Amino acid sequence: MKTKYMNPYLAGVLLGMVLLMAFFFSGRGLGASGAVKSVVVSAVDIVAPEHAANSQYYAKYTGEGKSPMKSWLVFEMIGVLVGGFLSGALSGRLKWKVEHFPGITANRRLIFAAMGGILFGFGSQLGRGCTSGSALTGMASLSVAGFVSMMAIFGTAFALAYFFRKNWI
Amino acid sequence: MGPLVPQEIIGADWNLFIAFVIGIGFGFALEQAGFSSSRKLAGMFYGYDTVVLKVFFTGAITAMLGLLFFSLFGWIDLSLIYVNPTFLWSAIAGGAIMGAGFIIGGFCPGTSFCAAAIGKIDAMVFIGGIFLGIFFFAEGYPLLKDFYMAGSFGPLKVSDFLGISGGVMTFLVIIAALVMFKLGELAEKKWPREEY
Numbered sequence: 539m540k541t542k543y544m545n546p547y548l549a550g551v552l553l554g555m556v557l558l559m560a561f562f563f564s565g566r567g568l569g570a571s572g573a574v575k576s577v578v579v580s581a582v583d584i585v586a587p588e589h590a591a592n593s594q595y596y597a598k599y600t601g602e603g604k605s606p607m608k609s610w611l612v613f614e615m616i617g618v619l620v621g622g623f624l625s626g627a628l629s630g631r632l633k634w635k636v637e638h639f640p641g642i643t644a645n646r647r648l649i650f651a652a653m654g655g656i657l658f659g660f661g662s663q664l665g666r667g668c669t670s671g672s673a674l675t676g677m678a679s680l681s682v683a684g685f686v687s688m689m690a691i692f693g694t695a696f697a698l699a700y701f702f703r704k705n706w707i
Numbered sequence: 708m709g710p711l712v713p714q715e716i717i718g719a720d721w722n723l724f725i726a727f728v729i730g731i732g733f734g735f736a737l738e739q740a741g742f743s744s745s746r747k748l749a750g751m752f753y754g755y756d757t758v759v760l761k762v763f764f765t766g767a768i769t770a771m772l773g774l775l776f777f778s779l780f781g782w783i784d785l786s787l788i789y790v791n792p793t794f795l796w797s798a799i800a801g802g803a804i805m806g807a808g809f810i811i812g813g814f815c816p817g818t819s820f821c822a823a824a825i826g827k828i829d830a831m832v833f834i835g836g837i838f839l840g841i842f843f844f845a846e847g848y849p850l851l852k853d854f855y856m857a858g859s860f861g862p863l864k865v866s867d868f869l870g871i872s873g874g875v876m877t878f879l880v881i882i883a884a885l886v887m888f889k890l891g892e893l894a895e896k897k898w899p900r901e902e903y
Contacts, residue, residue: 546761549740554769565710570816595848617730625738626825654812655836663844665801669815678770683793690802699752
């Protein structure tokens with residue numbers, strides 16, 4: 539049976555309203571990868587505190603009694619998990635599943651998902667934000683960085699789409 | 708009046724609760740749009756499903772207009788709104804790497820968490836990859852720092868850069884978006900795909 543998704547323009551307005559509320563209350567936009575960074579930094583600080591203290595990267599987030607997990611983005615992403623789950627429950631889409639194009643195996647899909655995630659994780663730090671934080675939020679605040687990120691993300695994906703078409707179509 | 712937290716009208720701890728509530732709205736909107744499906748997300752790049760284009764740009768425009776009108780009504784002080792700082796070279800390189808990650812992995816971070824929330828195992832694997840990628844960047848930071856910091860323009864707005872008002876800039880983005888929406892509808896007719 540066909541699953542019913544919200545009209546994309548309506549969903550876009552909803553998303554825009556959520557982003558506007560973030561600006562109104564918190565003075566900042568949405569994000570995602572920054573929350574993962576907080577977890578990575580916390581994990582390294584716990585597992586290898588000397589390394590974290592000596593690293594110019596980790597020390598920015600862990601020095602002087604700072605707590606990387608007490609972060610707006612961490613709480614927001616917990617909310618995203620809750621909101622996504624509620625939406626899935628409401629629309630009957632809760633199901634353990636590896637979603638993939640029928641022309642490829644589930645294992646192949648998982649390998650590419652891992653590779654894509656690694657690239658996205660690395661790129662999100664180099665680009666100072668991902669599709670939510672740098673591109674969407676940046677564009678809404680008319681930031682040059684937001685438009686540059688958006689064009690670089692989508693432009694590159696379009697440019698490479700032909701080469702990865704066997705995974706999707 | 709707004710933004711409330713930067714002006715300390717609302718405290719820092721309440722801000723975390725607000726973040727959680729906003730996150731619920733964010734996750735709900737993304738999942739309702741179908742952003743929990745990697746095949747829908749990838750569809751934008753092959754033309755069979757341009758939901759990404761429609762939702763993303765409608766979201767950006769809605770927020771732009773919202774900020775504009777809230778500012779006109781005196782409900783928000785735009786000078787206190789965070790504007791992402793522009794570091795040109797790392798924005799381009801980071802964006803390109805993310806673009807590759809998108810077409811290869813089928814998700815971006817926000818969408819992967821939504822998908823994981825409804826049980827998509829490929830999204831969970833993607834998230835594992837995000838953790839690894841961020842760890843690699845953090846460990847490689849000493850080598851990357853100079854490039855990461857190069858091309859700094861500060862919190863530069865496109866409207867200031869082009870010498871036009873925020874309102875005119877927003878209008879231009881809306882026109883561009885409407886053209887893209889039309890192209891997106893045409894693409895979906897040209898490259899239809901069976902249910903997925």
